[in-house]
Amino acid sequence: MSSNTLQIERAAPPREDRLGAGTAFCGTCEELKSRIGLKGSGCLNQAARSFSQSFGCQFTLSLAMLNTLQNTVVVVHGPVGCGFWSVGGLGSSRGQKRLRDPTALSPIWVSSNLDEHDVINGGEKKLREAVIYADREFHPEAIVVASSCVPALIGDDVDAILESLHPDVQAELVSVNCEGFKTRLMATAYDAVYNGILKNLSSSRIKRESYVAGNKLDDLLWDYRRNHTVNVCNVGSMGRADELELQRLLNVLELNVNFLPCYTRPRDFRRVLDAALNVSICATHDDYYLRHIKEQFGIPYIIGAMPIGRKFTARWLLDIARFFGIEERAKALIEKEDAALDAALQPYRAALKGKRAYVSGGEIRIFVTGELLEDLGLEIAGYKAHHVDEFMKPFLEAGENTDKTFINVASQQPFEQANIVRRLKPDVLVIHTGSGNITSKHGIPVFPLFLPANNYMGYSGAFEVAYRLKRVLSNCQYNRNLHKYRPLPYRAEWYDKEAWSYIT
Ligand code: SF4
Structure with missing residues (x-):
């Protein structure tokens, strides 16, 4: 073990300390960009609330x-x-x-x-x-x-x-x-x-339990397989349909895929050595693990885009293809998939065009989903992120369209969310499952940011989002009735105040 090898701590440190993450902000994306510092150097890390509702454990x-x-x-x-x-x-x-x-x-x-x-x-x-x-x-x-x-x-x-x-x-x-x-x-x-x-x-x-050398042919076959295998780090909110779509795309590039850590057996964690590359689908999820695996076992990793929407799916595929030296093959695949997706989306575009979405959830997922929604013709009314750290910075820096877009950073805090949604008046809330119960009483239809039963990732995921979003937007009666018959839990005075009144 080299002297700079990352040691595994007895317990993982809080992300406030490890990444300088913050959970309290209201303003534009441009303002947020200037306040995120690497490893806690930004002032956002110190922000808090003088009044706070529940946040997740x-x-x-x-x-x-x-x-x-x-x-x-x-x-x-x-x-x-x-x-x-x-x-x-x-x-x-x-x-x-x-x-x-x-x-x-x-x-x-x-x-x-x-x-x-x-x-x-x-x-x-x-x-x-x-x-x-x-x-x-x-x-x-x-x-x-x-x-x-x-x-x-x-x-x-x-x-x-x-x-x-x-x-x-x-x-x-x-x-x-x-x-x-x-x-x-x-x-x-x-x-x-x-x-x-x-x-x-x-x-x-x-x-100890990784492959034990056999005869020469076995060794060659094992090496070949290992050199054409990627571990894809899945997340618990990811459905089987998402995995199958990513596997389909990587198989076309003649790569084998293992999914871990979710839905695997404990012994599957030994397979992490039987791959040439570890690939994350979400920086918020995997950086701690993949950095340790690289330090201890020398397996490189890619943490970049989340493969949602055509732009970030293409970037995810190209990052992997570049590692294996098969970029041209990946470009041909992307071109073919793009054309098929374009044709499939035509019947949905008119119904989605110009609708305004408020997108709330994990810091990476909201931006890639925002990109997909804009590709479908929607406009982004605002974002809400559970937290913010250095992994959000590339998205803020790359998004010239997002500079003036409103963003709230809050783990839960439904009172802030209700205030913001009432002001922004979006046509649809694209929201983390379980976080929209109070906000949905404002009469706005809700589209889940993720559901394990559905497909969001890759090209088939982009199509499925368009298909389901059109259905949600074409019948908003449920939420209108909620608004009509169920009282809101906040007094009218709260809606007269600024949403950031309690952020210090
Ligand atoms: S549910 Fe409450 S008591 Fe249990 S771990 Fe979470 S914060 Fe602690």
């Missing part, structure tokens, strides 16, 4: 990612209520798992069920019982212990407890330190989960 987002793993039991180490997301997301997780493996089990989770008594006496005994129960009852490949706020506050040393349990259990033990109180940025959850994978499922085990 990284523990729940960690569960969303962990519940996708096949043949794994998740132990929620904390009060039973911290596992609420595993109940709410069960149907989607099960359905998506079975699309990848029809024999897959539903997500299984148990709770150590900490209470007031354990806050005084420590949670070690209950954690041991929960892990041993999970191992004996379900015989999983891995048991992941996700630590919520309480064990961190009372000082449970989860890593040490799991180390001492190794002789008593068959499963691999993984500790994920994802306590909600440690960060305002939900996206820190991705780093927390990857930190657990790197500590417990990668490193030395990968080296």
Whole structure:
């Protein structure tokens, strides 16, 4: 290991510290651009609110990612209520798992069920019982212990407890330190989960169990396959249709594809070595993991565009093709796909032209989706990003059309969103699933920014967005009725104030 090799920390640092990320801003894209500094040097990192509504907890987002793993039991180490997301997301997780493996089990989770008594006496005994129960009852490949706020506050040393349990259990033990109180940025959850994978499922085990040399022909075949394989880092919100579309495009370029980390088995993390290149589909998701894999195992990676809309799909494909020296082949593919998409979109363009969309969600996804919507003929009324960090900067710098566009940076904060939407009066809200319940009462139709059941990525995704958006825009009655019959939760005085009144 070289002296500058990245060490895997006991727990991933909060993104406020690691990336200088911020969660509070209202203004234009041009103003935002000047306030983002690399690694916390911008003033945005210090911005806060004097009044704040709910914001997401990284523990729940960690569960969303962990519940996708096949043949794994998740132990929620904390009060039973911290596992609420595993109940709410069960149907989607099960359905998506079975699309990848029809024999897959539903997500299984148990709770150590900490209470007031354990806050005084420590949670070690209950954690041991929960892990041993999970191992004996379900015989999983891995048991992941996700630590919520309480064990961190009372000082449970989860890593040490799991180390001492190794002789008593068959499963691999993984500790994920994802306590909600440690960060305002939900996206820190991705780093927390990857930190657990790197500590417990990668490193030395990968080296030991990777391919063992056979005869010369086997070696050549293995080398050939490895040199034509890419690992694509998927995200939990990505549907199977998205994966199939990206796989189709890469297969045309004669590349093999592995998808990880979501919906894979724990042992699949060893496959990370059996590829020439790791490719992210979203910078917000993967930079922590891919940087460590490159440092430890020398596998290069690409973190760039998200393959949504024709412009960013083409850029994603060309980035990969450039690495393999097959750019001309990729350009021919892009030209053919573009022509087919153009023809398919013709019947939808008239209905979409000139409609104004407010786009809310992850910092990368909102800009690539905005680009797709503009390609379909819509205008962008405004953006809202959960947070902002250095990965947004290239999008702000490249978007000469977006300089004057309004942008709000907020993790949740529905009161700000309601105020902004009322002022901007868009024709449609393109919004992160679950974030539009209050705003949708303003009578504006809602189009989900993502749904695992649907296709958004690649060329087929662009078509599907156009097709579904036309349907949403042609019948807005549901939201009009909501507006007519359901009261808004905010007083009229709030709508007279500026949306940024509480940002300090
Ligand atoms: S903030 Fe802490 S206590 Fe609340 S759900 Fe998240 S992990 Fe559990």
